[in-house]
Amino acid sequence: MSSVPLLPPPDDDPLLAGLNPQQREAVLYRGQSLLIVAGAGSGKTSVLTRRIAGLLKWREAWPSQILAITFTNKAAAEMRERVRALVGDESDGMWISTFHSACVRILRRQAEAMGMKQSFTIYDTADSRALMKRIIKELDADTIGFTVGGALGRISRLKNELTDVDGFARNANMSDPKEAVLLEIFRQYTAALRRANALDFDDIIAETVYLFRAFPEVAALYQRRFRHVLVDEYQDTNHAQYALVRELTRAPVAVPGQSAFDGASLTVVGDSDQSIYAFRGADIRNIVEFERDFPNSKVILLEQNYRSTQNILDAANSVIANNFDRKAKNLFTVVGSGDKIIGYTGYSGHDEAQFVADEIEKLRDAGSSYNDIAVFVRTNSQTRPLEEIFIRSAIPYRIPGGTKFYERAEVKDAFGYLIQVANPDDDLALRRIMNVPKRGIGPATEAAMQAMAERQGVPLREVLRDAASLGLGPKVTAAITDLGELLDEVAATVATAAPHDILTALLTRSGLHAALKNSGDPQDEARAENLEELVSQAKEFRVQNPEGTLVDFLTNVALFSAADEIDDHDGSVSIMTLHTAKGLEYDSVFLTGLEEDLLPHRMSVNETGGIAEERRLFYVGITRARKRLFVSLATSRASFGDVAVSMPSRYLAEIPGELIEWRDSGGSGFRSGFRGVRAAPMRESYGQLPPAPRQKTEWTTPITAKVRDNGDLTLAVGDRIRHTDFGEGRVSAVTGVGPKTVAEVQFETAGRKRLLVKIAPIEKL
DNA sequence: CCGATGCCGTACATG
DNA sequence: ACGGCATCGG
Numbered sequence: 060m061s062s063v064p065l066l067p068p069p070d071d072d073p074l075l076a077g078l079n080p081q082q083r084e085a086v087l088y089r090g091q092s093l094l095i096v097a098g099a100g101s102g103k104t105s106v107l108t109r110r111i112a113g114l115l116k117w118r119e120a121w122p123s124q125i126l127a128i129t130f131t132n133k134a135a136a137e138m139r140e141r142v143r144a145l146v147g148d149e150s151d152g153m154w155i156s157t158f159h160s161a162c163v164r165i166l167r168r169q170a171e172a173m174g175m176k177q178s179f180t181i182y183d184t185a186d187s188r189a190l191m192k193r194i195i196k197e198l199d200a201d202t203i204g205f206t207v208g209g210a211l212g213r214i215s216r217l218k219n220e221l222t223d224v225d226g227f228a229r230n231a232n233m234s235d236p237k238e239a240v241l242l243e244i245f246r247q248y249t250a251a252l253r254r255a256n257a258l259d260f261d262d263i264i265a266e267t268v269y270l271f272r273a274f275p276e277v278a279a280l281y282q283r284r285f286r287h288v289l290v291d292e293y294q295d296t297n298h299a300q301y302a303l304v305r306e307l308t309r310a311p312v313a314v315p316g317q318s319a320f321d322g323a324s325l326t327v328v329g330d331s332d333q334s335i336y337a338f339r340g341a342d343i344r345n346i347v348e349f350e351r352d353f354p355n356s357k358v359i360l361l362e363q364n365y366r367s368t369q370n371i372l373d374a375a376n377s378v379i380a381n382n383f384d385r386k387a388k389n390l391f392t393v394v395g396s397g398d399k400i401i402g403y404t405g406y407s408g409h410d411e412a413q414f415v416a417d418e419i420e421k422l423r424d425a426g427s428s429y430n431d432i433a434v435f436v437r438t439n440s441q442t443r444p445l446e447e448i449f450i451r452s453a454i455p456y457r458i459p460g461g462t463k464f465y466e467r468a469e470v471k472d473a474f475g476y477l478i479q480v481a482n483p484d485d486d487l488a489l490r491r492i493m494n495v496p497k498r499g500i501g502p503a504t505e506a507a508m509q510a511m512a513e514r515q516g517v518p519l520r521e522v523l524r525d526a527a528s529l530g531l532g533p534k535v536t537a538a539i540t541d542l543g544e545l546l547d548e549v550a551a552t553v554a555t556a557a558p559h560d561i562l563t564a565l566l567t568r569s570g571l572h573a574a575l576k577n578s579g580d581p582q583d584e585a586r587a588e589n590l591e592e593l594v595s596q597a598k599e600f601r602v603q604n605p606e607g608t609l610v611d612f613l614t615n616v617a618l619f620s621a622a623d624e625i626d627d628h629d630g631s632v633s634i635m636t637l638h639t640a641k642g643l644e645y646d647s648v649f650l651t652g653l654e655e656d657l658l659p660h661r662m663s664v665n666e667t668g669g670i671a672e673e674r675r676l677f678y679v680g681i682t683r684a685r686k687r688l689f690v691s692l693a694t695s696r697a698s699f700g701d702v703a704v705s706m707p708s709r710y711l712a713e714i715p716g717e718l719i720e721w722r723d724s725g726g727s728g729f730r731s732g733f734r735g736v737r738a739a740p741m742r743e744s745y746g747q748l749p750p751a752p753r754q755k756t757e758w759t760t761p762i763t764a765k766v767r768d769n770g771d772l773t774l775a776v777g778d779r780i781r782h783t784d785f786g787e788g789r790v791s792a793v794t795g796v797g798p799k800t801v802a803e804v805q806f807e808t809a810g811r812k813r814l815l816v817k818i819a820p821i822e823k824l
Numbered sequence: 825c826c827g828a829t830g831c832c833g834t835a836c837a838t839g
Numbered sequence: 840a841c842g843g844c845a846t847c848g849g
Contacts, residue, residue, distance in 0.1 A: 131839090159839055184838085260839050338837060440835050460838085494825095501825050620839060638837045660836050676837080699834070700840045 074109050074116060074145060078102075085359045086110045089119075091321075092308075092356035094293075094349045095328040098390045099375070099682035100366025100644065103328050107291060108138055110326065111153070112145035114287055122152035124286040126307065126323075130295070130642060131622040132157055154285070158300050159260065159618050162267040165281065166258070167610070172277055173270045178482045178610050180257040181617035185466060187211055187259050190487055194247045200240050210244050217245065218261035219297045219340035221268060224249050254518070256484040264299040271306040279311035286323050292642065293329035293349075297340035325353065332379050332388065335638060335676050337668065364390040366644055368397025371688050374714045375681040381713050382671045390682075400714065402721040403691040404707070408441065408652075411693045412448035414722070415649050418689060419454055419632060420813060422647055429455055430627055431646035434634045435680050437658045440698070441651060442634050453801040453815040455631040460621025460639055469575065469586040473593055474613070476565040477558075480550045481609050483520040486512075490519065496574035498538040504531060508539070520546070545569060558612040559597035566590055637676045640683050648684035650677070653692040654705040677710045690719070772823065774802045774816055783820040785809035 075083055082102055085095045086109045097103035111127060114120040129135040135155045142150045154161060163181065170177040182190070191207045194200075200210070217227055224246050231238045252258065258266060271278035288307050290296065296304070310322040327349065334343045350356050364372055372390045379385070401418070405411035419432055434456075436442055442458055449456045464470060472495050478488035494500045507529055508522045515521070522529070523543025526536045549564050556564075566572040575587035600612050607615075621639045633645075637658075652658060658677060663669035681688060696705050774780065778790040780802075788806035793816075795801045800816045814821065 157839075181839095263839085336838075339839080438836055497826085499825070503825085618839065636837060657836095662836055697840090 074113055079363055081359055081361050082106050086113055088357055090357055092325045092353035094356055094358045095361060096358060097328050097330055097361045098364060098388055099330065099333065100364040101361035102365050103361060107289060107328055108141040112142050115146045115149050120287055122150055123284065125153045126285040127155040127289040128158055128161065128291060129155065130292040131620055132160065133623045133625065134642060159263050162263045163614055165267055169270055169277055172274050173266060176256050180478050180482045180485045181614060182257050182259045183617060186487060190251055191248060194244055198243060200244060203237060203240060213241060214245055214248060215261050216340060218265045219299050221265055221299050221302055255486055256482050264303060268299055268302045268306060275312045278306055281307060282309060282311035283320050288323045289326040291328050293327035294331050294334040294343060294346045295336040295341040296345050298342055301345045331385060332675055333679050335641065335672065335679055337672050362388060362390060364392045366685050367392060367682060368394060368686060370396045370399060370718050371681060371684050374400060374718050375678055377715055378674060378681065378710060378713045379678045382674055398687055399720040400688045400690060400718050402719045405691065405693045406695060408444035408693050408696050409448060411651060411691050412444040414691055415445065415651065416448045416452040416454055427647060429630050429632045432632045433645040434632060434649040434651060435637050435640050437637060437652050437660060439636060445634055451815060451819055453813050456634055457631045458634045459624040460635065465616055467589055469589055470593055472571060473562065473566060473590055476569060477562060477609060477613060479546050480553055480561060481613060484518045486519040496570050499535050500538055504535055553609055557601045558609045559594050559601060561609055562594055562597050637680050641679055644683050644685055646685045647687040649689040649691065650680045651691050653690050653708040653711055655708055656705065658708050674710060772816060779824040780804060780821045781824055785812060
C-alpha cells in the first residue's frame with residue numbers, strides 16, 4: 060500500500076467538510092506512524108472516523124485491513140455506525156473493538172496454539188477473588204499478611220508488565236519470604252486458571268502478546284491482515300497493550316516465495332491530560348514518548364474545542380496548568396464565554412443531592428432533557444444520597460455500572476451453570492452451583508469430590524459422572540449423579556441451541572428458578588425475576604447476533620462495561636463515576652463531592668503522581684460539560700455509618716474565582732470550608748432546616764434511610780400537605796398514574812418541588 | 825446439612 | 840449501615 064493516497068481526495072470531498080486545518084491534516088496524513096494529540100472536545104472521534112472512512116473511500120485499504128481500538132464496546136459500535144454512515148457497506152469487515160474484545164477474538168481462534176480450548180472462560184474480578192481466596196487459605200498466606208486484593212493487585216501489575224511466573228521467579232528476591240510466598244501464590248493461581256481453561260482480564264492482553272511472540276507465524280497472520288491500526292485513548296494504555304500494538308504493527312516474518320510486508324501504519328489518538336487509569340497500569344509514557352518509540356512519526360495537535368463554552372474551558376485550562384510536567388496545551392473555542400460555573404456547598408451529602416435535584420428540575424423547566432444532564436461522582440458510594448433524593452423528587456436516573464446486575468448472586472449462579480455447559484473444566488463454576496439450589500451436597504461432600512478429582516487428575520465435573528465411587532449415601536449420590544446428567548444432557552445441545560434456550564433448560568431442570576419463585580420470600584421473588592430478565596437478555600443477544608453461540612454470549616457479558624450501559628435516549632439523568640465519564644459529553648454536568656479525601660481521594664495523596672492524576676480526573680470531569688457546569692461539595696459526609704467533617708477540594712481554588720458563582724454563603728467554596736457550616740445562612744430552598752429549630756445532628760441526615768410507602772395515598776390539585784423537610788405546601792399539579800404518580804407541590808418556604816407520591820415523606824393535611 | 829446469630833471489614837477508580 | 844461469613848446449635 061502506498062504511503063500517498065492513490066487518488067488524492069478533491070478539496071470538496073464531503074469527508075473533509077467542516078474540518079479545521081489540523082483536523083484535515085489528521086485525516087489525510089499518510090505515513091508509518093501518527094500521533095494525534097486531541098484535547099478534550101477537539102473532535103477526535105470525527106477525525107478518527109473520517110480517517111478510517113477516507114482509507115476505505117479512496118481505496119487505500121479494504122475494510123478487513125483496518126483494526127481500530129476504542130475504549131468501550133459502545134464507542135466501538137458508534138464508530139462503526141459513523142463509518143458506515145460515511146461510506147456504507149464498504150465498511151463491512153473492519154475490526155472495531157476494545158483491546159479486550161479484539162484479543163479474545165484472536166485467542167479463541169488461536170486457542171490451540173496457546174494450549175487452551177476454544178471455549179475458555181473469562182474470569183471477572185469476583186471469580187479471580189474467589190480463586191485467590193482458596194489459594195491464600197490453602198497456603199495460610201494470610202498469616203504473613205497477604206490479602207486477596209493485595210495478592211491479585213500484585214499479580215495484575217506483573218501481568219500488565221508482561222511478567223509471567225517464570226519471569227517473576229527469575230527476578231524476585233527469594234531471600235524475602237514474602238516474595239517467595241507471592242511466587243507460590245502466582246504459580247498456583249496461574250496453574251488453577253490453566254486447569255480451569257480460564258483467563259482473567261489481564262491474561263487476555265498478556266496472553267495475546269505471548270502468543271504473538273511465541274508463534275511468529277501466528278502473529279504474521281494478523282500483521283499481514285491489519286495494514287492500518289488505530290488506537291483511541293492511547294494515554295490509558297498499559298505496557299501489555301503497548302507491547303500488543305508493537306507486535307501488531309511489526310513487519311511480519313518473511314515467507315519464502317511471498318512478497319514482503321511492511322509493518323502496518325499506526326495512528327494513535329490521545330491526550331496525556333486525560334490519563335486517569337494509572338491504577339490499572341496505564342502508563343502515561345506510552346503517549347509522552349511516542350515520538351521516541353516510533354521514529355519518523357508525525358504529531359498533530361488538536362486544540363480547538365467544539366464542545367464547551369470558554370468559561371468552562373478557562374476553568375479546565377487553569378486547573379490542569381497546575382500539573383507541571385506536561386506539554387503546554389490550551390483549549391479554546393469560538394462560541395463565547397457562556398454561563399458562569401455554579402457552585403454550592405451543602406451541609407451533607409443529602410443536602411448536596413437536594414441542590415443537584417433542584418437544579419435539574421430548573422434545567423428541565425428551562426427546556427433541557429434529562430438525557431442531557433449528568434452527575435459525576437468520585438466514588439460509587441456517593442451515589443446513594445443522590446439516588447434517595449432523585450427517587451423522592453421523581454427524577455428518572457440511571458447509574459451505568461451501578462446496577463451490578465451480573466454480580467447478583469442468582470445471576471452468577473445462572474452463569475455457573477452456563478459456564479459448566481460451555482467449559483466443563485471450570486471447577487470454580489461447578490463449585491458455585493454444586494449445591495444451588497439446595498440439593499444436599501454440603502462442604503464435606505464437596506471436599507470428598509475435590510479429593511477424588513485431584514487424585515485422578517481430572518476436573519471436578521468428571522467426578523459427577525462417577526458419583527458411586529465416592530461411597531456416599533444413596534441420597535447424596537443420586538443428587539450428584541442428577542446434576543452431572545443435567546449438565547451433560549444440556550451440554551449435548553450446545554452446538555445447535557441458542558443461548559437463551561440453553562439457559563432456560565438449565566434454570567428449569569436444575570430447579571433454580573422454581574426454588575426462588577416458590578420460596579415465599581419477596582426477595583427471592585425479585586431474584587427469580589432477575590433470572591427471567593437474564594433470559595430476556597440472552598434472547599436479545601440472539602436477536603443482535605443471530606449466529607451467536609453460548610460462548611459468544613458469555614464473552615459478551617464478561618467484557619460488558621459500565622459505559623456500555625449508557626443509553627442516550629431513555630429520558631433519564633446519568634449518575635456515574637468520573638472514570639466512567641471519560642469520553643462522554645453532556646449539556647449540563649454536576650461535579651459532586653469536591654472535597655479533600657474524595658477528590659483528591661484519600662488513598663491517592665500518598666501515591667507518587669496521585670495528586671496530579673486526581674487533578675486530571677477533575678479536568679476530565681470539567682471538560683465533559685458543553686454549556687453548564689455545577690460544582691458542589693458537602694461540609695460533612697457520612698461514611699461507614701458515621702459522619703465526618705470534610706474540607707473543600709484543593710482543586711476548587713485552582714478555578715479562577717470570577718468564573719464561579721457560589722449559591723451558598725456567598726464566599727468561595729474554598730473559604731466556605733467547615734466554618735461555613737455555622738456561618739452560612741440557612742437558605743430556604745437548600746438548607747435542610749425545617750421551620751422549627753432543630754438539633755445539630757438533624758441537619759446531617761434528614762432523609763429516612765428506609766423507603767416509605769404511602770400506599771394508595773391520593774392527592775388532588777389544591778390539597779394541602781406537610782413534608783418532613785420542606786414543611787407545608789399546596790399541591791399544584793398531579794401527573795402520572797399508580798405508583799408513579801408525581802405531585803407538584805408549592806411549598807410555603809422551600810419553593811416548588813416535584814414529589815413521587817408513593818414514597819415521599821409527606822402527610823395530607 | 826441447614827438456619828440463626830454475631831462479628832468484621834468495607835468503600836478509589838475498571839475491563 | 841450493611842452484607843458476607845464464620846461459628847454454633849438443632
